[in-house]
Amino acid sequence: xxxxxxxxxxxxxxxxxxxxxxxxxxxxxxxxxxxxxxxxxxxxxxxxxxxxxxxxxxxxxxxxxxxxxxxxxxxxxxxxxxxxxxxxxxxxx
Numbered sequence: 001x002x003x004x005x006x007x008x009x010x011x012x013x014x015x016x017x018x019x020x021x022x023x024x025x026x027x028x029x030x031x032x033x034x035x036x037x038x039x040x041x042x043x044x045x046x047x048x049x050x051x052x053x054x055x056x057x058x059x060x061x062x063x064x065x066x067x068x069x070x071x072x073x074x075x076x077x078x079x080x081x082x083x084x085x086x087x088x089x090x091x092x093x
Contacts, residue, residue, distance in 0.1 A: 006053050012042025012060075029075055033068025037061070 005011050016038035023031040041060045045051075051059065 003053055006056055009042045009046030012038050012045060029071050033071055034064045036067035037064030
């Protein structure tokens, strides 16, 4: 059953959307790369890429890591960027 589920495009897309919802609940661009990897893998399966379960998992892993690295480069903390706090919430005005 798992083999047929991994081979269906909609299962990957549902996994991608579930990971996207998880990213909203726990922000930090951690799960968004995995969500992109799942949706891309689902699209490849939907277009008819002939691959078995190990190949699909490898595609998912590679696309997820690449997406995570790109997101990290685009929206991550820049090198040398530091958040300076000049006022504390507990300070009296």
